[in-house]
Amino acid sequence: EAQVTQNPRYLITVTGKKLTVTCSQNMNHEYMSWYRQDPGLGLRQIYYSMNVEVTDKGDVPEGYKVSRKEKRNFPLILESPSPNQTSLYFCASSSLNPLLGQKYNEQFFGPGTRLTVL
Amino acid sequence: AQKITQTQPGMFVQEKEAVTLDCTYDTSDPSYGLFWYKQPSSGEMIFLIYQGSYDQQNATEGRYSLNFQKARKSANLVISASQLGDSAMYFCAMRRLYMDSNYQLIWGAGTKLIIKP
Numbered sequence: 001e002a003q004v005t006q007n008p009r010y011l012i013t014v015t016g017k018k019l020t021v022t023c024s025q026n027m028n029h030e031y032m033s034w035y036r037q038d039p040g041l042g043l044r045q046i047y048y049s050m051n052v053e054v055t056d057k058g059d060v061p062e063g064y065k066v067s068r069k070e071k072r073n074f075p076l077i078l079e080s081p082s083p084n085q086t087s088l089y090f091c092a093s094s095s096l097n098p099l100l101g102q103k104y105n106e107q108f109f110g111p112g113t114r115l116t117v118l
Numbered sequence: 119a120q121k122i123t124q125t126q127p128g129m130f131v132q133e134k135e136a137v138t139l140d141c142t143y144d145t146s147d148p149s150y151g152l153f154w155y156k157q158p159s160s161g162e163m164i165f166l167i168y169q170g171s172y173d174q175q176n177a178t179e180g181r182y183s184l185n186f187q188k189a190r191k192s193a194n195l196v197i198s199a200s201q202l203g204d205s206a207m208y209f210c211a212m213r214r215l216y217m218d219s220n221y222q223l224i225w226g227a228g229t230k231l232i233i234k235p
Contacts, residue, residue: 031221042122042209042225050220058222090163094221106153107223109163 002027006091006110013081014118021076021113023091030096032074033058033107034066036087043090049074050096081117089113120145122210124226131200132234138185139195139229141210149215152193153223154184157207166208169193170215205233 004025013019025032030051035043035058045058049068063085065077074093078085091110121144131137143152154166169177169184177184185194197204207230211223 033222035223040227042227043211043223044225045220045222048220048222056220058220088161092163092223096221106165106168107221108165109155112161112163114161 002108004091004093004108004110006089006113008113009111010114012116012118015082016080019078019081019115021078021089021091021115023074023076023110024072025074025091025093025108026072027093027095027108028071029093029108030071031094031107032068033092033094034064034074034076035090035092036060036085037090037112038087046076046089081115083117085115086117087115089115120147120150120212120214120224122212122224122226124210124229126229127227128230128232130232130234133202134199137197137200137204137231139197139208139210139231141193141195141226143191143193143210143212145191145212145214147214150212151215152184152186153211153213154182154193154195155209155211156204157209157228159206163209167195200233202233202235205231207231 007022033048034046037043047066049055092107094107123142150171152169156164167179167182181198183196207228209228210226
């Protein structure tokens with residue numbers, strides 16, 4: 001089954017304690033992205049990656065790091081979490097291949113990680 | 119800069135009625151895609167429908183259709199014969215279709231739809 005997985009699904013932590021949220025996709029997608037969702041703001045992009053070892057900042061990158069050492073994995077790292085990073089986080093992936101037809105544009109989303117930083 | 123506006127924070131609709139969720143967008147790009155996603159209370163994002171800026175016909179997917187009016191920059195989602203299971207948050211999103219650009223989705227704030235029995 002084609003899917004994007006994220007772990008953990010729920011996490012409560014304390015300020016300053018480093019954490020990693022993992023993201024993995026099994027569709028051989030080149031493009032991967034992290035978003036955070038906050039009430040009234042929709043989703044905002046944190047970081048994205050166009051392929052292995054190619055990452056770049058989105059709209060709200062402060063306080064986050066990412067890496068893309070393998071095509072299937074795109075972990076999100078919070079080196080020193082703060083309460084303003086309490087949010088719902090989504091990982092997404094997409095093919096860059098224009099030959100797959102209409103739905104090549106679709107981004108597939110993971111189930112979300114609900115993070116609370118106390 | 120790209121922007122998505124959803125002007126309806128919440129809607130109540132009677133079961134079996136049709137629903138129109140509004141979405142207007144702003145972009146200077148000639149080539150873009152418009153998406154609608156559904157987010158039930160469980161939190162996952164479910165892709166509903168896609169419309170490309172150069173598509174000649176409005177997109178349809180089962181009970182979902184997209185009323186695309188390019189000149190007015192609107193991409194409203196129409197749900198026919200609403201069901202209780204349609205109660206959810208609905209997001210409109212957009213992104214550029216250039217091959218070398220960030221595939222970032224720009225999102226609206228969402229509309230909370232509640233279907234009444």
